[in-house]
Amino acid sequence: MAVLKKLWDYTRNTQLWNSIFRHGPPDTARNRGLVVLTNVFLHLHPVKVRRSGIRLRFTWCMGGITFFLFLVEVATGLLLMFYYHPTVEYAYVDIVDLREQVPLGVMRELHRWGAHAMVITVWLHMLRVFMTGSYKPPREFNWNVGVLLLVLTLLLSFTGYLLPWDQLAMWAVTVGSNMARATPLLGHEGPGSSLLKIGDISLINAGNDARFALLGGRFVGAGALLRFYVLHCVGIPVVAIILMAVHFWRVRKDGGISGPV
Amino acid sequence: MAAAPGKPASAQAATPSVMTRRGFLSTLGVAWTAFAAACAAGAVATTRFMFPNVLFEPPQQFKAGLPADFQTGTVDQRYKESFGVFIVRDEQGIYVLRAVCTHLGCTPNWLEAENKFKCPCHGSGFYRSGINYEGPAPRPLERYRIVLADDGQILIDKTKIFAQEKGEWSSPDSFLKV
Numbered sequence: 001m002a003v004l005k006k007l008w009d010y011t012r013n014t015q016l017w018n019s020i021f022r023h024g025p026p027d028t029a030r031n032r033g034l035v036v037l038t039n040v041f042l043h044l045h046p047v048k049v050r051r052s053g054i055r056l057r058f059t060w061c062m063g064g065i066t067f068f069l070f071l072v073e074v075a076t077g078l079l080l081m082f083y084y085h086p087t088v089e090y091a092y093v094d095i096v097d098l099r100e101q102v103p104l105g106v107m108r109e110l111h112r113w114g115a116h117a118m119v120i121t122v123w124l125h126m127l128r129v130f131m132t133g134s135y136k137p138p139r140e141f142n143w144n145v146g147v148l149l150l151v152l153t154l155l156l157s158f159t160g161y162l163l164p165w166d167q168l169a170m171w172a173v174t175v176g177s178n179m180a181r182a183t184p185l186l187g188h189e190g191p192g193s194s195l196l197k198i199g200d201i202s203l204i205n206a207g208n209d210a211r212f213a214l215l216g217g218r219f220v221g222a223g224a225l226l227r228f229y230v231l232h233c234v235g236i237p238v239v240a241i242i243l244m245a246v247h248f249w250r251v252r253k254d255g256g257i258s259g260p261v
Numbered sequence: 262m263a264a265a266p267g268k269p270a271s272a273q274a275a276t277p278s279v280m281t282r283r284g285f286l287s288t289l290g291v292a293w294t295a296f297a298a299a300c301a302a303g304a305v306a307t308t309r310f311m312f313p314n315v316l317f318e319p320p321q322q323f324k325a326g327l328p329a330d331f332q333t334g335t336v337d338q339r340y341k342e343s344f345g346v347f348i349v350r351d352e353q354g355i356y357v358l359r360a361v362c363t364h365l366g367c368t369p370n371w372l373e374a375e376n377k378f379k380c381p382c383h384g385s386g387f388y389r390s391g392i393n394y395e396g397p398a399p400r401p402l403e404r405y406r407i408v409l410a411d412d413g414q415i416l417i418d419k420t421k422i423f424a425q426e427k428g429e430w431s432s433p434d435s436f437l438k439v
């Protein structure tokens with residue numbers, strides 16, 4: 001024991017340790033605060049959390065579980081990217097390959113189950129925040145950030161849906177993206193788009209409307225697969241991560257997790 | 262707001278190294294305008310980037326062979342895969358149905374035995390004419406423009422759509438009399 005203590009004391013006094021941690025051991029309230037404040041990741045989190053605020057019966061830990069699932073999706077998704085080609089030729093066989101041949105064939109299922117679970121926990125988190133009135137001032141802004149994160153979660157699910165490139169994926173996304181035809185002004189079947197015309201030529205048609213930009217073509221094909229892949233793996237996650245940072249940081253700035261009234 | 266030409270020059274001649282307030286503000290105005298314009302141009306160009314010029318999709322117009330290649334009383338599926346059309350010939354002539362369900366856009370199947378189009382997604386059914394009669398599809402299948410090309414072949418033009426509910430099936434190009 002004495003040896004361990006000596007080693008510990010020695011380590012804490014090395015220049016290396018002190019260059020990383022600029023505060024003493026977390027045995028005083030001040031140092032415990034500094035642990036959080038001087039860490040780039042932890043500083044997003046409230047320095048102090050009310051005991052009542054983290055009662056499981058109050059928060060259901062749904063926000064935390066959602067974040068955990070997001071991390072699961074990032075980790076499993078990154079691994080899947082090592083095997084998957086977003087091309088018409090290979091997409092489907094790569095998915096089969098991931099299931100049948102690649103070691104730990106459950107990886108893709110983990111990604112899929114995690115995605116389903118994340119959608120559920122996001123909704124439950126929203127329900128909890130609503131039922132506990134935690135959206136009320138001063139937390140209105142953070143509620144709105146949360147709504148954006150909900151939309152991004154659903155978009156992640158939607159874009160990921162296409163990637164297996166099977167019949168279900170094709171038609172689900174065909175049906176889903178057909179909604180973009182009805183975008184006001186920018187969809188060629190949407191309200192107001194017929195107003196945008198020069199003489200007899202309408203400016204918005206199937207070859208240049210919102211759906212076309214989403215799919216990179218007139219129907220769900222190679223272009224759509226690649227676009228959805230890029231959005232799924234890079235575009236939406238980056239925006240989601242930025243908004244999550246804002247979301248967590250605002251919890252702290254708005255006075256920590258709201259307590260039961 | 263550009264400064265009047267000549268003015269800044271004389272001001273500079275008086276005080277060579279000092280910029281006047283007016284000159285500074287107008288330079289600032291020009292600079293911000295130029296910067297905003299550059300940003301706007303960049304945004305437009307980036308948006309345009311997302312709309313490809315060349316599509317690796319089948320052309321919107323194609324020749325489908327001679328009318329004699331299609332027998333009376335058949336629903337022809339040879340261009341269903343490649344161009345997404347059914348070519349139907351009856352006693353009066355030939356019309357081209359767009360193989361896109363009017364419910365949510367799946368591809369219906371032609372069921373010869375039951376003499377109908379059936380959509381696999383939510384079960385909409387259409388008669389041989391394209392008229393919907395069961396399932397959630399709200400309107401008949403659309404027809405494409407069909408004309409005879411100079412060489413006597415059928416020319417199908419997918420850029421022009423005829424909808425029955427708008428009374429367009431009576432327009433001459435929606436139907437090829439043979």
Ligand code: FES
Nearest residue numbers: 362364365380383
């Ligand atoms: S898309 Fe054909 S029935 Fe729904």
